[in-house]
Amino acid sequence: MVSRPHGGRLVDRTVSPKRRERLLEEARELPRIDVNESIAADAANIAHGVYSPLEGFMVQEDYINVLDQMRLSSDLPWTIPIILDVDPEDIVGVKDGDDIALYYRDEPLAIMRIEEIYGWDKKEYAMKVFKTADPNHPGVAKTYKRKELLIGGSIDLLRDPPEPFENIRLWPKETRVLFGTRGWKRIAAFQTRNVPHMGHEYVQKAALTFTDGLFINPLVGWKKPGDYRDEVIVKAYKALIEHYYPKEVVVLSVLRMEMRYAGPREAVHHAIVRKNFGATHFIVGRDHAGVGNYYGPYEAWEIFREFPDLGITPLFVREAFYCKKCGQMVNEKICPHPEEFRIRISGTKLRKMIMSGQKPPEYMMRLEVARVILEHPKPFIEEDEA
């Protein structure tokens, strides 16, 4: 059977069409706060149960608990604060207990009941979440640019933010019904912010071998410059699945949620989120959600030891490489040959090849996937876009 939602109940903070009409009118009379794409995505994720058991943006008690203990005040595992930052001038005259309207792209998005307005120490946040205060870390740099105050409280979502990938965006309620309809009991979830190479395919198919279904759930939304564009990732996965996967055992659906590059903490966050989608297993790769050399290659595996009560089983899959002697993708555990026979698939190496218009060799990347990337005029996010 699919996983129980984190905390036991799938949160639903969306409003019925009838109530929506009334709340939309109310929203126009309320103090207004404009939010960016990442916050809008978080609001939708809260409302649709992706972040169950959260019913809103975190109040201070939860925020501090998550920073210090990696748990909510209810003791449930939770590793990344879900916060809404504002400037003092955004909330002039607003106090605890007031309702405000969150706007996205000039339209009312949600109504929020403010439970608490509080300050935060961005450096402390950076040190605890990212394990570094280095502004060269993309997550830290983004944190330093955030606003000065945090507001916590429950939300009611009035509408979903516009989603360019609407046709492949499923919410937890939907994936749970889908997995049930397909009769899946053991579901392996795969998180990604990348186009698939042969190493990814190997890992996914290894997990699929002993589960009923594979849930590929790429993140779309804010990513650092140099990462692949969302549409490239989506098209690349569609091409891979079309040509190389049995369709009845795979579900591809996007999740709009910003990448934090918080390594181990983010790996646990990614697992909790997939638990809410109904996954029973979560694939944790080498340097999961890492960036640069900020985290050890297997730190993201070690952190899971602290959460025996997570409610989703991490699958620690070793780094895959091509062995010339074995003639296939393998990993350290199953390949006896020395390093000279091994070709490691590096994302950086692949990027360089693609940037120079070179087609990666087929043992690194499927031809159909490479074609999608090479045909895109700008497959990578550029410096001024992030």
Added chain:
Amino acid sequence: MDNHSEGEKRKTRYTTVSIPVTLYERIRKLIEGTGFTSVSQFVTYVLREVVAEMEEEKLKSEAVSEEEKKAIIERLKRLGYI
């Protein structure tokens, strides 16, 4: 009010289920020195836990109304997932 005297109290009814002998032996050894006085008592305890969890899960899955489930299935069909 209890209408039964001590001797007449309705006894708990039991039935028999089968488990492999090898499993029975493993459990028998496992519960030595614990508070469990018999394999049956242990199995009943464990099953109650498992059943409670499954029942809770069933309730959760039923939390989606039939109407809502139908609408979700329609959307999934439209998108080609089913």
